Amino acid sequence: MLQPEQSWSWLAVAIGVLLAAKPSAGRDLFGSRPSILLLMADDLGIGDVGCYGNTTIRTPNIDRLAEDGVVLRQHLAAASVCTPSRAAFLTGRYPLRSGMVSSNGYRVLQWTGVSGGLPANETTFAKILKDKGYATGLIGKWHLGLNCESPSDHCHHPLKHGFDHFYGTPLSLMGDCARWELSEKRAALERPLRLGARAFAAAAAALALAAGRLGGLTARSWAPAAWAAAAAAAGLGAASRCLGALIVHADCLLMRNRSVAQQPMRFQRTAALMLREVSAFVRRNKQGPFLLFVSFLHVHTPLITTENFRGRSRHGLYGDNVEEMDWMVGQILDTLDAEGLANSTLVYFTSDHGGSLEAQFENHQYGGWNGIYKGGKGMGGWEGGIRVPGIFRWPGVLPAGRVVHEPTSLMDVFPTVVQLGGGQVPQDRVIDGRDLLPLLLGTVQHSEQEFLMHYCEQSLHAARWHQRDRGAVWKVHYVTPVFHPDGAGACYGRGVCPCSGEKVAHHDPPLLFDLSRDPSEAHALTPDTEPLFHQVMERVARAVEDHRRTLSPVLLQLDTPDNTWKPWLQPCCGPFPFCWCDREADPG
Template sequence: MNRLHALRHSLQHATTNEFRVACLCIVASLLLAVPCEAADEQPPNIVLMMCDDLGWGDTGFNGNTIIQTPNLDQLASEGVILDHFYSVGPVCSPTRASFLTGRHYYRMGVWTANQGHLPAEEYTLARMLHDQGYATGHFGKWHLGTLSRTMSSKGQKRRPDLHYSPPWERDYDTSFVTESAVCTWDPGIGPRSKNNPYFENGQPTHENVLGCDSRVLMDRAIPFIEDSVRQQKPFLSVIWFHAPHEDIQAGPEYLAKYKGHGEAAHYYGCITAVDDQVGRLREKLQELHVADNTLIFFCSDNGPEGGVPKDRSKTRRAGSAGEFSGRKRSVLDGGVRVPAFVHWPKHLPSEIRNETPTSVLDLLPTIAHLTNAKPHPQRQLDGENAWPIWKGEISQRSKPIPFRYGNFACLVSDGYKLIIESPQNTPKDRLFHLATDVKEQNNLADQHPDRVASMREEILSFLESSKQSHAGKEYDNASPPVDRWRGLGKK
């Protein structure tokens, strides 16, 4: 205030030239006074990593004592472990749609895995940062539409003529992706690769697609980062590992690390393979002298696969949801609460376990804040800027976190989760207090009717808003949706 008062006094006694100089001084003074959390000399680089079907309890930083994840553990310990982080989707494609847009996947018609696609009208992280001058790259799994107009993986579950939606037409400068899951070893061959090759910048490729899949994709991500640094451009690198999604196969060196663990050795080994590539990435960032100005985020797309494999000769699936109930395909926390951390020691505290609920919905608004970008004004965001939460400045979020899958819709708000199965009928409503009932076994709906009624109203309002989004109400000149709206319960 003293500085501004002095400038005001100078203006009152200034000549024309002096007035111009004083105005410039005021502008500079105000710019310096504006708080900017990412106030480096250049915009921050962003690396967003995600595993596929990695359970909350599958990493050392969340207490696993068998699976070796030293690089992830070190990054987590130097940053903020997001102890209550939600994928939002209990399966792959929905989470990925929300990850890139900050919007619930039902707004886009991405109902479940291998269904729907990322509409061209959506304002994604890649588009937002591309508009800010960033180099944008996507590596690994895509799962948000077909990569060809004539073929699709997974037995043609997506019609390629309706669901063509590749990353190179969604504002990525560089991409190296598969449409859906591949084997974690030798991804370029085998049943999973049928109609599902790696596409490199829009063209199918069979070059360097054998061996460890995590290494194969990092072999493409690192040159993208090197090239961005060489061009002195900030970069967004989205790296979506296939591991530990089936088909699970670990390479010989990783199997040797888990000798005596039977079939689980493959699961453990492919996670450690991911960890090695994360360590390799970190070393490269340090070598390029950009580590201090690079935010690294890591999570999983849903809980671990559950049950017994189709091949009954194999042991029960090895993934761990920790202490939580439910696994993949469940809206219970074991299906949607996943391991996560954010690492940027120059700006964030270290050795912190943050227990405030956050989710993939928060990534776009948070990164918008950090890069001074603006989300699309006509796109209803379901996430919020989580930067004050990550920094520990606040301990409560302002927006509830919505879920929708199969027969269920639910909401996490103010420490509670409400799960409903019908817009009108309430007997199956379930209300859980998450802090005191981590297994979600004690239904409190009858004890808190007012809370249930309020949260029910929020859920139904969210669903109606999503229905309008799905119909294209937020898009200019949008074509009709390719699939009908999927309501909740019987109308």
């Protein structure tokens, strides 16, 4: 009689054979297609979670997922900031391929009222699964664009990219939403308005003076006109500040499908509203199958945290926010349990990129911890910006407690869920993701990702080579940010580290690390310390050239023309700019 371990081994082999036979084998083997629940945190550091080594922030629900499922220890985002990372996740393609990058430093979509966004010709996993009969929903953050030419064309809307239902924010959270910190975005908007007001004042005063003198008026006669011009300028300056605040506050909105539901968001209710929506979607579609992408607003600044969780953690408001998000994960898992869906639902948890080291205000740290890994959000190549949690749970199918140390990517989710849902990976374009199911099951021991490229905007900052026959993971850095102050490990006072210009260092020869021996990237290898130095450099250089030959020029969606605020594209539920409404009943 087979022992339990042997039985599982034979089952895994059988699954692997069936999966290799045809793409729909997963569906045939398990009798019906699974429902799929994707959970993505925002700006969460890999070191913030208990199952990845944190001992001071309580994350029991995420840890429970890890205990019951498979943990990926080298799971990597395709970009170290929100918009391009999420585009890559949904499409299985490097963001450079879809144009979801910029060439001028605007690395994410800045406003709701811009014309840039995920192009209509990109195919998301939601679109494929919808075509295969899945009910598809997105609850939470989108940040991949909304409109193109009019406030109602919704050309980039989630409903145009395969989702049947959307409830959340089309942009992202930002400091302006809570008016709790200085905002570069608000300042950038107000500055030209103030300059315009001053120019108007100067012109009006000059005209008043000229008219007075040409008309032969005395100083007493034209002085009131000059004072009126000065008063008008002061009024315009004050109005510019008010208008700037109103506009950025209008970006902090909730939408239900195509309509504005709440503007601005009422943060003490946001978590409860999101959970109510998740529960309603699951119950409405419990006959399955469904695909639900829960894209948390936690733990991005301004760290919206309800009173129930404030002051509970040992790490201030950031720790409170992480613990509230973990509680939300638990509530969602409880909903699956209550509806009897746990065993028929594949659950995945991750973050869009690493924690933000520069998120500081008044000497308080409001960003995440990236554990032993160097760098953080915004740094294109360093591990701290791109290594993220990756947990898969599917009771009775995936082995509980399995840990995988192989390199994997958020882009791998695309082919994995597409094939589980009975779909076909598109053949008319390059797909950079690889099906993870054999690796998760244990039917193969190595990831299909031999090389991974790490971009910062258009610039290739680093490349990774998984040399399977040696068990090595080589990392080659071509460009790294210049930390400020020197040696600080981040770019404090600069928002996030830049991708190009004077604030980055170009390395010739490139920096080389072996992550299998030095995951912290603390000791760069040299020809004197690594006999394979030149061999590795040559092999990675060939892989980079092979990769570049697969790239095609596309319109960059995050460049200035498409990433500049256009008032006529701004969603507003009142007379602009007084966008103020609340159409959401208090959740019970």
